Amino acid sequence: MNLLLGYYPGCALHGSSSDYESSIQACLQAFKIRLVELNGWVCCGASAAHSVNPLLSKSLSARNLAIAEREGYTELLAPCPLCSMELCKARHTILEDEEHRKQLSDIVELPLQGKTRVINVLQVFESIGQAELREHVKQPLTEVRAACYYGCLLTRPPKVVEFDDCEHPNSMEGILEALGASTVKWNFATECCGAGMTLAREETVIELSHRILANAVAHGANCIVVACPMCHVNLDMKQEETRKAHPELPQLPVYYLSDLVGLAVGLKESQLGVDKHFVPAELDLLSEPAETR
């Protein structure tokens, strides 16, 4: 599709979720979408900033929006839903509240109009469209029975992120079904996994993650598909501990949506970073040709 997108990686993708970055980059390259990293981007402050100083939180995001505008991007991809929501929230304020816009522009020392639209990974696949996705498939995902997990922030708060239906989202299902996968109906698609509380409140995160994993299994899923680095940490990296607390829970692979799109269009596990996951991928379910395993 030959598209160039501004790219805001955020700290997670440049840190312990580097597998998400390789997955997105490899996958989008296959569709001729080039990501250009925002020059001098700063951390959005995540939950820490909006928890203790909402103005700081908006200012950090506003700085990134101002850089994106200066560099002329019409769209900025922020694959982490927390970054994405924070950027959308700042943009919402900039567009709706002139007094606040001026204040933010002063603080971040750059002109600020809110021109650049912020998008998530699902929106990139939706803009590629099901028809083109289908055309690119080399390895249909016929054995995949995915529980599509949106978590909290891809769709919430709806007035800010303006994406899909916040109680019954189905965009991920549409993308995966175009690749030949089936998806299960289940109850925890938008329930919270505990997000960034992994370190500070580990036991709670384990209980929340357990409910999500167990519900996916109970509804016949053979994997969970996510689009958020924190969801991946809690469901994948912490899964061993979750299973220690709940020994009856079977092992369940957790893929990024871009992993599955990538595998379907013929990329290898190692190109996408799937081999970096803690719970090993069950590649049988991808019915991959032997030499790519």
Next chain:
Amino acid sequence: MRKAGSFDKAVSALRIERCYQCGKCSAGCPMGSVMDAPPHRIMQWVGRGAIDRAVNAESIWLCVSCQTCTARCPQTVDTAGIMDEVRALAWREGVCSPAMVRTKLFLEAFLDSVRRHGRLNETELIAKYKIRGFLSDYKMALLLKDSMLAPRLIKRGKFRLFGGKSGDRDVIKRIFDKCEKVAAAEANDKTPKEAHHG
């Protein structure tokens, strides 16, 4: 009673007075079962001016900002936004229930790192959080926990010892300073706290 100040203005802009106490926010809150006061209770306290009870609640530190409450409120109250405002007020006033000190230390360590580098340095975050956490409660088990995780992350190429740095670190420091100045001015915008009222 506190003087009507920036806090009241902020929560009013988030439509606190529209709350009719239906409890829907608490019903869907993922942290509700471990909170001492679920979100609708915090909304009730804030709504009737019992701010001291709200800032002393453990729940403001347990809230994970998942936005479920805000998304579902039938009265369009920005419940999660109000949780943020209460937490920010508690932060400014240095109030934190003892059981929640670790969460607060985590947020502090996170912001320290962003202020210094413009981006998060995960090694620094974990080290600072663990050490400060240990100094606050001397729980050795928590200090050592996760240390086994590091080698596994390194093996997967998922651990960058030296995090990235933003090119515009001077600007970042100025942004922090300006925002903290505004927050400090707001903190002075109130009469001193009155104990447990409401």
